[in-house]
Amino acid sequence: MGFEVLFKGNNLIRLFEGLLAALRISFISVIISIFCGLIVGTLMTQENRVIRVITRGYLEFIRIMPQMVLLFIVYFGTTKALGINMSAETSSIIVFSLWGTAEMADLVRGALTSIPAIQYESSYSLGLTSAQTYVYVIIPQIIRRMLPLSINLITRMIKTTSLVMMIGIVEVLKVGQQIIEANRKSSPNAAFGVFATIFFLYFIVCWPISLLSKYLEKKWEN
Amino acid sequence: MEEILSVQNLCKKYDELVVLDGIDLSIKKGEVVVIVGPSGCGKSTFLRCLNGLEDIQDGKVIHDGEVINPCSGKLNKVREKIGMVFQSYELFPHKTVLQNMLLAPLKVKKADKKQSEKEALELLDRVGLLSKKNNYPRQLSGGQKQRVAIMRALMMQPDILLLDEITAALDPEMVREVLDVVISLAKEGRTMVIVTHEMSFARAVADRMIFFDEGRIVEEGSPEEFFVHPKTERLQKFLQSFSYAR
Amino acid sequence: MDTEVILSYLPRYIEAFFLTIRIGFIGIGISLVLGVIVAFLIHFRIPVLGKIAGVYIELFRNTPLLVQLFFLYFGLPKIGISIPANVCGALGLGLLGGSYMAEGFRSGLDSVPASQTESALALGMTRKQLFINVILPEAFALSVPATVANVIFLLKETSVFSAISLMDLMFTAKDLIGLYYNTTEALCMLVAFYIIMLVPVSVIGNIVEKKVRFKMLGA
Amino acid sequence: MNKIVRRFIAGTLTLGLAALSITGCGSAKNGTESAQAGESKKVYRTLDEIKESGTINIGVFSDKNPFGYVDENGEYQGYDVYLAERLGKDLGVEINYVSTEAASRVEYLETGKVDIVLANFTVTEERAEKVDFALPYMNVALGVVSHDDNVIEDLSQITADDQVIVISGTTAETYLEKEYPDIKLQKFDTYATAKTAFENGTGVAWANDNTEVIAYAKENAGYVVGIPSLGSQDTIAPAVSKGNSSLLDWINGEIESLGKENFFHADYEATLIDTYGADYEETLVVEGGKVE
Numbered sequence: 001m002g003f004e005v006l007f008k009g010n011n012l013i014r015l016f017e018g019l020l021a022a023l024r025i026s027f028i029s030v031i032i033s034i035f036c037g038l039i040v041g042t043l044m045t046q047e048n049r050v051i052r053v054i055t056r057g058y059l060e061f062i063r064i065m066p067q068m069v070l071l072f073i074v075y076f077g078t079t080k081a082l083g084i085n086m087s088a089e090t091s092s093i094i095v096f097s098l099w100g101t102a103e104m105a106d107l108v109r110g111a112l113t114s115i116p117a118i119q120y121e122s123s124y125s126l127g128l129t130s131a132q133t134y135v136y137v138i139i140p141q142i143i144r145r146m147l148p149l150s151i152n153l154i155t156r157m158i159k160t161t162s163l164v165m166m167i168g169i170v171e172v173l174k175v176g177q178q179i180i181e182a183n184r185k186s187s188p189n190a191a192f193g194v195f196a197t198i199f200f201l202y203f204i205v206c207w208p209i210s211l212l213s214k215y216l217e218k219k220w221e222n
Numbered sequence: 223m224e225e226i227l228s229v230q231n232l233c234k235k236y237d238e239l240v241v242l243d244g245i246d247l248s249i250k251k252g253e254v255v256v257i258v259g260p261s262g263c264g265k266s267t268f269l270r271c272l273n274g275l276e277d278i279q280d281g282k283v284i285h286d287g288e289v290i291n292p293c294s295g296k297l298n299k300v301r302e303k304i305g306m307v308f309q310s311y312e313l314f315p316h317k318t319v320l321q322n323m324l325l326a327p328l329k330v331k332k333a334d335k336k337q338s339e340k341e342a343l344e345l346l347d348r349v350g351l352l353s354k355k356n357n358y359p360r361q362l363s364g365g366q367k368q369r370v371a372i373m374r375a376l377m378m379q380p381d382i383l384l385l386d387e388i389t390a391a392l393d394p395e396m397v398r399e400v401l402d403v404v405i406s407l408a409k410e411g412r413t414m415v416i417v418t419h420e421m422s423f424a425r426a427v428a429d430r431m432i433f434f435d436e437g438r439i440v441e442e443g444s445p446e447e448f449f450v451h452p453k454t455e456r457l458q459k460f461l462q463s464f465s466y467a468r
Numbered sequence: 469m470d471t472e473v474i475l476s477y478l479p480r481y482i483e484a485f486f487l488t489i490r491i492g493f494i495g496i497g498i499s500l501v502l503g504v505i506v507a508f509l510i511h512f513r514i515p516v517l518g519k520i521a522g523v524y525i526e527l528f529r530n531t532p533l534l535v536q537l538f539f540l541y542f543g544l545p546k547i548g549i550s551i552p553a554n555v556c557g558a559l560g561l562g563l564l565g566g567s568y569m570a571e572g573f574r575s576g577l578d579s580v581p582a583s584q585t586e587s588a589l590a591l592g593m594t595r596k597q598l599f600i601n602v603i604l605p606e607a608f609a610l611s612v613p614a615t616v617a618n619v620i621f622l623l624k625e626t627s628v629f630s631a632i633s634l635m636d637l638m639f640t641a642k643d644l645i646g647l648y649y650n651t652t653e654a655l656c657m658l659v660a661f662y663i664i665m666l667v668p669v670s671v672i673g674n675i676v677e678k679k680v681r682f683k684m685l686g687a
Numbered sequence: 688m689n690k691i692v693r694r695f696i697a698g699t700l701t702l703g704l705a706a707l708s709i710t711g712c713g714s715a716k717n718g719t720e721s722a723q724a725g726e727s728k729k730v731y732r733t734l735d736e737i738k739e740s741g742t743i744n745i746g747v748f749s750d751k752n753p754f755g756y757v758d759e760n761g762e763y764q765g766y767d768v769y770l771a772e773r774l775g776k777d778l779g780v781e782i783n784y785v786s787t788e789a790a791s792r793v794e795y796l797e798t799g800k801v802d803i804v805l806a807n808f809t810v811t812e813e814r815a816e817k818v819d820f821a822l823p824y825m826n827v828a829l830g831v832v833s834h835d836d837n838v839i840e841d842l843s844q845i846t847a848d849d850q851v852i853v854i855s856g857t858t859a860e861t862y863l864e865k866e867y868p869d870i871k872l873q874k875f876d877t878y879a880t881a882k883t884a885f886e887n888g889t890g891v892a893w894a895n896d897n898t899e900v901i902a903y904a905k906e907n908a909g910y911v912v913g914i915p916s917l918g919s920q921d922t923i924a925p926a927v928s929k930g931n932s933s934l935l936d937w938i939n940g941e942i943e944s945l946g947k948e949n950f951f952h953a954d955y956e957a958t959l960i961d962t963y964g965a966d967y968e969e970t971l972v973v974e975g976g977k978v979e
Contacts, residue, residue, distance in 0.1 A: 009759025127302035206530035646856030
């Protein structure tokens with residue numbers, strides 16, 4: 001069935017290295033996305049119509065644009081247009097952060113609009129500035145509501161990192177294809193064993209993360 | 223007594239709807255002013271104009287020689303001196319009672335932590351909630367939360383305290399707990415402007431009564447004049463709506 | 469940007485566009501039905517079935533569609549069940565989408581305030597009437613934003629169809645670039661067709677969200 | 688009604704934004720194309736710059752056995768890699784292998800992110816417009832394998848609703864797209880999926896490099912190479928960024944000198960012989976860049 005391929009040489013280690021590459025990109029991108037998402041999300045709730053339209057346009061644009069095109073534009077486009085030679089990993093982190101920030105901003109907007117106006121007013125009437133109000137009163141409250149959802153974003157991001165093979169990053173799926181190909185003659189049906197392992201690897205990484213998000217959701221639900 | 227807050231020809235409009243139509247009022251230091259009136263007469267909005275939560279279309283609110291202007295940057299400085307407690311007794315849900323009390327003094331006044339904590343504990347003890355200092359708001363009753371909200375406002379040592387129908391959303395037996403606190407503050411000589419429906423409480427605590435109707439001050443006077451010999455016919459009708467006879 | 473190249477690519481993109489739409493929306497249809505059933509099973513904690521539904525959600529939410537499609541299209545024939553590629557694509561999308569839609573509906577069901585249920589019961593409604601007339605409509609209204617986001621997400625997930633030889637939009641672009649290397653034209657047409665496919669969904673989604681929220685919750 | 692209108696404006700706004708990005712990425716590309724032709728903005732690294740830097744970036748396939756693949760110890764192997772190792776040694780530089788996909792080979796060269804592409808790159812006119820090909824180092828002809836119960840000996844046998852399986856980005860696909868546009872193709876993006884689909888019988892035939900299909904028929908019973916050679920002989924050659932003549936000339940000189948020591952036959956024997964057998968060595972190998 002093709003499982004024997006995995007124990008040849010350091011194939012198993014290479015698979016884990018590939019998974020690590022995918023995880024590293026996802027985690028860095030999510031952290032950036034949470035930070036920028038908070039800012040963009042807050043901007044989205046401002047009365048100023050211009051800011052709102054721009055951030056809304058950004059969200060729709062990123063949601064609609066296929067990620068592969070973004071990868072090509074950031075990785076190849078920037079070299080052609082501006083002469084900057086970006087590494088594949090930096091480009092993929094930029095693209096996934098752009099995507100993550102858009103998704104996060106939408107979550108933040110939803111969370112901010114669900115905070116009753118009285119929280120803002122009682123904070124202002126104590127003399128806190130609007131910046132202090134956001135930092136000490138509003139954001140800590142939406143973080144509780146948002147963190148579980150942003151953890152879900154990590155699993156979605158991990159699953160879509162397989163796209164980065166288009167710009168030369170060897171992640172877990174690419175390693176799988178390499179192993180299948182390398183053993184084309186010696187074990188022709190290696191594909192099933194390898195894909196079953198990849199299925200399992202993605203599961204044991206993403207499932208605990210979604211369990212964590214459900215646990216946090218329950219704990220902070222009050 | 224020296225004037226602490228002066229309201230001159232205050233007008234407030236939502237597009238065409240006139241909510242406050244030229245209010246003039248002067249509040250002395252240590253005075254307790256109670257505002258009553260039918261719902262929708264603009265009394266709560268008036269209170270929110272005093273600390274800049276609502277912008278005003280005309281007229282001025284002067285406190286300590288400074289004009290309160292909602293669009294100016296220094297608004298939060300003004301609000302340090304004018305405390306307000308709302309009808310919905312929402313505390314900051316993610317902070318304990320003590321943290322709720324300490325947030326503003328530490329962040330706004332940059333006060334010393336130990337000193338503020340001592341003050342906070344004293345205030346909590348005064349309203350019998352010292353044991354609740356490390357509880358979260360969700361573990362408190364409405365009445366308890368409202369009392370903490372009042373103490374939280376007091377932590378800023380405001381010159382004036384605005385109370386906007388703070389008992390409207392409470393069960394009867396909790397109303398008592400909260401109003402006793404307000405009465406004790408009045409005895410201490412706190413300057414307060416109170417909007418309420420609790421007539422007997424108003425009569426007990428007020429130095430001066432004001433009757434709002436359709437965005438104007440209709441009648442003003444000491445509690446005795448106000449309740450015993452109401453002059454205007456509208457005030458008489460309003461007071462009757464509170465008494466029941468079989 | 470060479471228009472002659474664009475014109476020569478146009479027929480293939482149009483064909484791929486309709487394939488993506490056709491299989492995409494069949495898959496989304498399946499995911500909606502599956503989502504409601506699974507959300508129902510979990511929300512009302514039906515014994516055994518509820519557990520299976522829970523496992524289904526965790527399994528399909530935490531693994532990539534590409535791998536799921538691989539087993540559906542290449543694995544099943546090894547045990548005698550061979551499904552044509554387009555059916556396989558719709559089924560794969562439906563199964564993956566079902567787990568996401570179920571999450572959306574479940575959170576919708578959970579956020580129907582208990583007072584609604586109690587007041588309906590107080591009116592003497594049976595549990596079935598209660599579910600159909602009160603809970604379902606309100607849960608549906610609350611989960612419209614999540615559902616719209618899922619529809620867009622699923623339409624973009626069709627980009628892994630190349631694994632099972634379905635010529636969707638993304639595969640057309642990659643294939644054309646691999647053949648003739650007119651990368652700019654191929655990518656710009658890809659973006660254009662994604663816009664034509666997704667902007668209406670997003671705009672209609674917003675309208676439905678506003679209408680349903682207004683009709684249902686009056687706010 | 689104005690809500691719908693406002694929504695429509697928001698929609699067109701996103702369209703506008705996206706169109707902006709298209710013209711953005713469009714102009715970016717046009718900018719370089721004209722610049723490339725005008726030689727004003729150099730993207731690639733010349734021979735000397737590569738030598739100075741001490742490393743050469745070579746784009747290879749990492750999942751195309753036996754041409755470019757990664758063995759179980761994580762080392763790059765294959766016919767293309769064997770040549771790359773030698774180029775690196777003769778240049779006296781370290782080699783940095785970059786894993787490429789069929790669709791990104793040209794982009795890598797157009798942005799100078801790799802210096803040479805050695806990824807089973809078949810020479811065609813369209814591709815020659817984008818990159819400069821060096822001398823060929825392998826012949827490739829196409830072949831078609833089919834199930835032994837329905838052997839396809841001529842493409843005319845293929846009916847309208849039959850499908851021929853091909854791998855996206857291969858010479859077979861290019862050839863059939865150009866010469867037989869009305870044959871329905873079922874395209875896969877990896878060898879493994881194409882092979883499994885063919886075995887599951889979703890296509891009547893599988894068109895690929897003739898060496899591949901012959902090797903496949905040899906290893907698996909029940910399959911016959913009905914068409915051993917299809918269309919003209921194409922060649923596989925190294926590619927460099929357009930205009931990088933210093934590197935191109937060096938490679939061509941290198942290929943010619945390697946021809947003298949029969950290097951490419953040695954390469955064949957080291958990497959391809961156990962897949963395709965000895966009798967294909969002559970038809971496949973191009974020694975010293977000279978095609979008979």
